Amino acid sequence: MHLRKFDYFQLAIALGGLAIFIIMxxxxxxxxxYITTIDQFGLHYIREPLTPERSWFFRNITRAGNTKWTALVMAITAIIAVLVRKWDVAVFMVVNVGVFGGGVMSVFKHxxxxxxxxxxxxxxxSGYSFPSGHALNAILLYGSLIVLVHYYLKSEDNIRYAFMTLFAALIIAIPVSRVYLGVHYLSDVLAGFGLGTFLLIMSKEIIFKYRTREVFENAQNSESGSNIAK
Structure with missing residues (x-):
């Protein structure tokens, strides 16, 4: 087993996310x-104008953050991880999407x-508005998938960057869709996004602190290859 050093830069980002949640x-x-100012900004610059085309787009985008869909993706990923004996990956997905995205979000809403x-x-x-469960689920699910893609796909594979770009786009688009659709305030979305960032980074740093040497060195070699190419 290879022991990773704790990433203090990412810790700073995590604490920044937690600070955003607390401030909201x-x-x-x-x-x-300032909450009213933030919410009015969201209503004026994200929600407007309401058009059939934008409504169609955001109605479909928001489905990628629905509880049933995120639970399905979590279950499939965890099952595959168990089958190939990547126990840390299974725990990572279940903790982030199941425990944090489901349980913690529900507690805060109530x-x-x-x-x-x-x-x-x-x-x-239906239900309560603060924090946004879709924003929380977006960062926890698709952020987790970005982490796994980084660990398990080589940097030379174009598919690695395609997946990471897609997941990053969903992390942004899903929270935005909630404001446009009128079911969340911008402050709800910022709170969910900040809390999700904190939980994602902390779970990653703790769960993947002990990694197999093969996977850890693969991630390092991928980064080294990218730097040499530059």
């Missing part, structure tokens, strides 16, 4: 003016109990 939560609970925006909803959505 504190602002909402205390009804501070703590804050924020009603959804009192505006026209392009899609039907």
């Amino acid at each position: 939560a504190f602002g909402y609970v205390n009804n501070l003016s 703590i804050f109990k924020r009603p959804r925006p009192n505006i026209y909803h392009v899609i039907e959505q």
